[in-house]
Amino acid sequence: MKAMLTAFAVIAIIAVAAPLVLERAGFSAQERSASTATRLD
Amino acid sequence: MRTILAAFLSMLLLGALPAPAAAQDATGAAPDRSATGGAQTLEDILARQRGEKVDNDFRRNATSDGQIPGAPAPQLAPLGGLSDSEIWRDLRFNEADVSASARGPAAGVLVQDGGMRWLQLRDGPLRVYGGYLLLGMIAVIALFYLIRGRIRIDGEKTGRTILRFNSVERFAHWTLAGSFILLGITGLVSLFGRVALIPLFGKEAFSTLALASKWVHNNVAWAFMLGLVLVIVLWVIENIPNRHDLKWLAVGGGLFSKGVHPPAKKFNAGQKLIFWAVVILGVSISASGLSLLFPFELPMFAATFETLNALGIPQAIGLGELNTALAPHEEMQLAQLWHAIIAFIFMAIIIAHIYLGSLGMEGAYDAMGSGEVEVQWAKEHHRLWYDEVTAGSEDAPQAGRTPAE
Numbered sequence: 522m523k524a525m526l527t528a529f530a531v532i533a534i535i536a537v538a539a540p541l542v543l544e545r546a547g548f549s550a551q552e553r554s555a556s557t558a559t560r561l562d
Numbered sequence: 563m564r565t566i567l568a569a570f571l572s573m574l575l576l577g578a579l580p581a582p583a584a585a586q587d588a589t590g591a592a593p594d595r596s597a598t599g600g601a602q603t604l605e606d607i608l609a610r611q612r613g614e615k616v617d618n619d620f621r622r623n624a625t626s627d628g629q630i631p632g633a634p635a636p637q638l639a640p641l642g643g644l645s646d647s648e649i650w651r652d653l654r655f656n657e658a659d660v661s662a663s664a665r666g667p668a669a670g671v672l673v674q675d676g677g678m679r680w681l682q683l684r685d686g687p688l689r690v691y692g693g694y695l696l697l698g699m700i701a702v703i704a705l706f707y708l709i710r711g712r713i714r715i716d717g718e719k720t721g722r723t724i725l726r727f728n729s730v731e732r733f734a735h736w737t738l739a740g741s742f743i744l745l746g747i748t749g750l751v752s753l754f755g756r757v758a759l760i761p762l763f764g765k766e767a768f769s770t771l772a773l774a775s776k777w778v779h780n781n782v783a784w785a786f787m788l789g790l791v792l793v794i795v796l797w798v799i800e801n802i803p804n805r806h807d808l809k810w811l812a813v814g815g816g817l818f819s820k821g822v823h824p825p826a827k828k829f830n831a832g833q834k835l836i837f838w839a840v841v842i843l844g845v846s847i848s849a850s851g852l853s854l855l856f857p858f859e860l861p862m863f864a865a866t867f868e869t870l871n872a873l874g875i876p877q878a879i880g881l882g883e884l885n886t887a888l889a890p891h892e893e894m895q896l897a898q899l900w901h902a903i904i905a906f907i908f909m910a911i912i913i914a915h916i917y918l919g920s921l922g923m924e925g926a927y928d929a930m931g932s933g934e935v936e937v938q939w940a941k942e943h944h945r946l947w948y949d950e951v952t953a954g955s956e957d958a959p960q961a962g963r964t965p966a967e
Contacts, residue, residue, distance in 0.1 A: 522931060522932060523729070524729045524730075524732035524733040524736060524933070525732065525733075525736040525740075525930075525931070527733055527736075528732075528733050528734075528735075528736035528737040528739075528740055528789075529736065529740050531733075531737060531785065531788075532737060532740050532741050532744070532782060532785040535781070535782070535784050535785040535788065536778065536781040536782045536784075536785065537781070539780075539781040539783075539784045540777075540780075540781055548856070550857075553665070553666065553856075553857075553859070554664055554665055554666050554669070555664065555665060556663050556664060556665045557665075558663065559663070
């Protein structure tokens with residue numbers, strides 16, 4: 522049971538962390554699709 | 563003088579016009595389009611409306627080269643040497659030189675040819691057959707339950723347990739399983755939401771749910787891939803087929819008859835089938851999922867089609883050579899269709915797995931719940947594995963523990 526709950530917690534942590542990591546790594550949709558002449562944010 | 567000039571111009575025009583007609587004659591079966599000067603005819607339009615396949619090459623090849631046929635260059639008309647029709651055909655067949663301020667391979671595609679085909683497939687057969695597959699699997703399981711009932715432990719319970727899966731194995735399983743359930747539900751929300759959920763609770767509420775669903779689907783995907791890698795690393799060796807599997811399969815694993823327990827090691831043939839299905843479908847769904855997560859950056863269908871064409875597989879089954887000149891959107895559409903088809907097969911298999919691992923078999927859930935299984939259960943379902951782990955000791959190594967809940 523403990524292993525199951527740990528796994529579910531890890532799923533939640535990964536889900537929250539994934540978009541933050543991807544955005545920081547420059548993979549946000551707006552950054553990937555805007556040209557160099559576009560100022561983001 | 564004017565008459566001579568008019569005759570000369572007429573000759574010039576007539577001389578220019580027969581060129582496309584002659585090109586069509588060369589293809590043999592091309593219909594006569596001389597009445598429209600090579601453009602599509604009423605018959606073409608009606609055939610398309612009847613849903614017949616119309617060979618579009620006569621339009622695809624009639625795109626611009628920047629010149630009016632037979633006229634001296636350069637052209638000084640408002641559109642240069644182009645006609646409106648040529649410009650639209652250029653856009654329609656993705657041959658226009660488009661500059662867009664947005665980046666990415668899709669930015670320059672203004673008209674996408676295959677979009678409608680994809681939408682009709684997604685909204686039609688994909689939903690219908692996918693839905694039937696899942697409902698059919700649930701019906702088969704319900705029938706199996708009604709006929710066979712719960713598969714009980716046949717022998718007398720010992721009250722002792724043995725460790726079947728350690729905490730790392732259970733963690734890997736639940737990472738994969740938990741993320742799979744979330745991905746399955748949110749995937750179904752994305753595919754069926756418009757037809758099944760909007761009528762239930764309206765567009766606004768569904769919009770919130772759809773956004774949340776998309777967020778979960780996109781971000782939980784990474785946990786699924788982690789779980790998949792862990793499960794493959796942990797269990798691949800024990801899932802290599804062996805001679806006991808044939809015996810197991812020959813008696814249907816004893817699933818259909820009471821008191822039949824073919825010998826099996828840690829994993830029986832049925833579990834091995836599930837394992838390899840999870841590996842193959844899991845890798846495939848991850849690959850198409852990554853292609854969807856990073857739009858237009860990881861196209862994989864043109865390359866796959868090229869390989870298949872080179873192997874002659876589509877030609878052998880009568881599909882002819884597959885189109886390898888895919889628009890960026892087409893790559894995404896194919897990835898979505900493939901992702902969903904694999905997902906339906908995957909879900910159908912996992913529904914059966916969930917049933918057998920919980921309601922369908924007494925004592926099975928404990929293997930992934932606490933990790934400890936009843937010794938009698940282990941002897942009945944995994945005799946060879948039980949003998950292996952208890953070899954050299956009178957009692958099972960983990961025996962004597964409290965039975966799992």
